[in-house]
Amino acid sequence: MAVIRDVMPAFDLVQPTSVADAQKLLADIGDGAWVMAGGLDSFDWLKDRIKKPEVLVDLSGIDELRGIRVTGDGIEIGAMTTLTEIATHAEVRKNYGVLAEAVSVVASPQIRNQGTLGGNISQDVRCWYYRGGWPCYRAGGNICYADTPVGRNREHAIFGANRCVAVHPSDSVPALIAIDAKFVIKNSKGDQVIDAEDYFIGPEYDITKINIIKPGDLLTSIRIPSTYSGVKFYFEKVRDRNVWDFPLMNVASAIKLDGNNISDIRIAVNAVSPRPMRLKNVEAAVKGKPATSETGEIAGKMAVESAVPLQFNAYKIPLMRNLVKRAIGGVQEGKWA
C-alpha cells in the first residue's frame, strides 16, 4: 500500500473552551471542520489518513458540555460526559438503568473512560470496507463492496439496506430511544430539540451521512424526560468478545406495566440497519398484552418479518427474534441443578 497509515495527517487544531466559542468556530470553518469528542472514532479515521480534515475542533476543553444534571423533568447529560460517569451515576442507575447498563458494555473500561455519550451517539459506521478507505457508496463512490456474493458481511444489515449495508454500531442509542431521550443541537440559528430516533438518517436519505448534523451544528446535550423513569427495562448486547467489541446486535426496552399487562412500551434494536431501529409495529402489537415470553414470541416473529439477510448474516434473524422476545418476556434463566 502506497498510502502511509498510522501516522496523523497535518491539520489545524482548535480547542474552544466554551460552547459559544465552538459554535463560532464551527460557523466560521464550515465544511472543513471535524468535530472531535473523545477521539475514539476520530483517531482511527485520521491516523488511517482516510479522512483528512482541514481543522480539528477538539471539544474536550468545554466544561459546560460535561456532567449530568437532574432537571425538573428527568435528567440532562452533557454530550461530553464520559460513558464511565454515566454508567456509575446514582440517578442514572436508579431510574434509567437501561442506559447505565448499555453504556457499561461499550467497548472496554479504558475506552469508556475516554469515550463520551455524544461521541458514542454520533460515531460513524464500522463497515470494514468503508473504514478501509474503499470508494464505496458511503464514501462517495458507486459500489458496495460488502453486498456482493462473497462480500464479508457477517456484521452487516438485515434491514434498511439501500446501496449501503453498514449498520449503526452504538450501544447507547437503543437505550436512549427506549427512554424517549431528546437530543439538543445548537447552531447559529438557535437550539433544536429532536427525538433520539430522528437524529439518525439512513442511506436512502443521504448515503454519506449517518445523522442530521450539518456543518456548524453541535450536539450539546441529551435530555431524558421522566416519562420512563424507573419502569421495567431490558438491555442485552450480543458480541463476539466479552469486552472491547462492537455489538453483533443489541436491544433495549422500557415497559410500563398495568398489573402484568403492558400499558406502554418503547423498544429499539441496533446493529441491524444503517440507522438504529425503533420497533413501532411491535410496540403497537404488544400494548395491552401480558409481558410474558408468549407475547415476546409473537413480538419477535413480527420484528423480523421483513428482514433480508445478506450472504453471511442470516443468524441476525433468529438473534433479533430472540432478543426482542427477551426484551418483552425476559430470559428463561438456566441454572444447574
Add this chain to the structure above:
Amino acid sequence: MVIPALLSKKLNAPVMMRISREEEHFIGRARPSVEGRIKVGFTKDGRITALDMFSVCNTGAYEAAGDNGSAASIISLLYQPPAMRWRGATVMTNTLTRSAMSAPGGLQGITIMEPILAKAARKLSVDQVALRRVNCPEGKAPVGPAVKGKRGYTTSCFLKEALDRGAAQFKWSERIARPKRVGTKAYGVGVAISSYVGGTVGFDGLLVITPEGRVRFHSGIGNLGTEAVIDVHRAGAEILDVNWEQCDIIWGDTSKSMPYTCASGGSQTTHAMTRAAHSVATAARQRLKEVAAKTHGGDPEHYDVTKGHVIRKGGGSVMTFSEAAKKAIELGGIYDGHEAPADVHKLTKQSVAALAGTGLVVSSKDTYPRDGNTYSFFAQFAEVEVDVETGKYHITDFLSYGDVGTVLHPNALYGQVTGRTTLGIAHAIGQKWVLDPEYGFMVSKRFYQTKPPTILDVPLDIQWNALNIPDPETPVGARGVGEPPVGGGCAAVLNALSDALGDEIFRRTPVNADTILTSLEAGRPMQHPLMAHI
C-alpha cells in the same frame, strides 16, 4: 525483520522498523489453514483400527509451510492408529503470507481429529475419556511414517496417567451426569488430548567460577518471558551443590560471551538447555577435582564437590571455589579458558577465548544419549454454557493436565500452560482474519476485528497441573512445554460445544454466535469449512 538489523549495521546506530497494524497483515504472517477429510474405523470399545486422512493446507503466498505433514504426524502419535494413510497437498494461494505458528500442524491436526473422536464416542456409547485412554500413546510410542522401514518413537509418554488424574481433578464423572439443558442454556463438557515436540539435544553449556567464588552461568537463551533463561541453570547449580545465591546468570547480549544455544522456539529450550547446563556443571565438578588434585596431590577421584567447596573424600575442605578459580588461572590451558574442549561449537570456542584468564572457565557439549524423540503431552478438559437463543457461550471451566517431565519452576510452568491453553482457546472462540476473496483484500486489520481473546473470554481461573514424572531419556527429566497444550486448548472447547449442542453444528473454527445460531435454526452445519474467514 532483517531490514532494521542491516540498516543498523550500516549506520552503527539503533534502527527501529515501524509498521502499522495494516502492514502487519501484509508482512506479519499467520498460521496456515488445514482443511481435511478423515475416515476412521473403530472397534466397539472405541479403539481405532484404521485412519485415512486427506488434507489440504493453504500456505498463502511465497513459501510452503510444513503444517500439513505435521498435522498428520501428530495425529499418528496422539491416537496411535494401527494403520494409517495420509495424503496431503499444500497449496500456495494468492493470499497473505503464512508461516509456522505455535504448534504448527499440531493445532490443526488435533482440531480436525478431536471432534471426530467425540462424535465416535457418542455413537459408540463409550465415555469420552475412556475412548481417548484406549487410543492414546504410552511409553516409547511410534510417531509419523516409517522412514527406511523404521518409524520414529517418543522418549516417553505418560498421557494415560495425565488423563486419569485430570479426569479426577476435573470431576469428569460428576460433570457428565449433570443435565444438558436448563432454560435457554445448554451445557457441555469436553476432553481432548494434545501433544507437540518438547526438546532437542546437542547444545553447549558455559560457566565461569570466578576468583571471588561466584559461579557465573553464561546463558545464551533468548528470554521470551518464560524465565527459562534463568531456570535451566538451577540444574547446574544442583550438580555443583552451590547455593543459588552464589550463582550469577550472564545473559541478554552476545557480547557477554555466550555458548552455542538453541533458538527460543520449537518448545526445545527447557529440554535442550537443562541438558547443556547439566553437562557443563558435571564437567565443572570434574575440573574442580582436577584442580584440587593438582594443588594437593593425589587422584581427582579422591576429591568431591559439595556446598561450594572441594573436599577430600572422607576428610574436610581443601579448597574453596575462590581458591580453585585462582589456581585455575595459574594452571591456564583447559582450566582458565585458554583452551576449549574440541567438541564444543565454534561459537562457544569464541566465547571461551574471550573469557580466558577470568577464572575456572568450563564449557561442555551435551552428548548425553537419547533414545527416541522428545514430545510433551496434555489431557485437557473444558466446560461450556451456551445460550441457545443468542448463540453466545462461555467457557465456565478449563483444566490442562500436563505430562511434561520434571517440573523446573511451577510458576513459570503455570504461565506456559495457561498461556498456550489460552492460545488454543482463542482459535476455538474467535481469533481470525477475514479476507475478501473477490478483491484479495484483508478486511480485518485491527484487534477489534481479528479478535484475540480478552481476559474476560477465558475462565477466571484456568486450572492446570502436571504429573512431574521425569523423562527417562534426559538427565534432568524436564521436557519442553510451550506448544503441546495449544491443540487441546482449542479442541476441548469444540468438544464441549458439541456435547452441549450436538455434532451437527460446526465443522470449523472459530465457533461464534453466528455459527451456532444459524446451524441450530437449520439443524445442520451452515458454515462450510471453506468459509471460515467471514
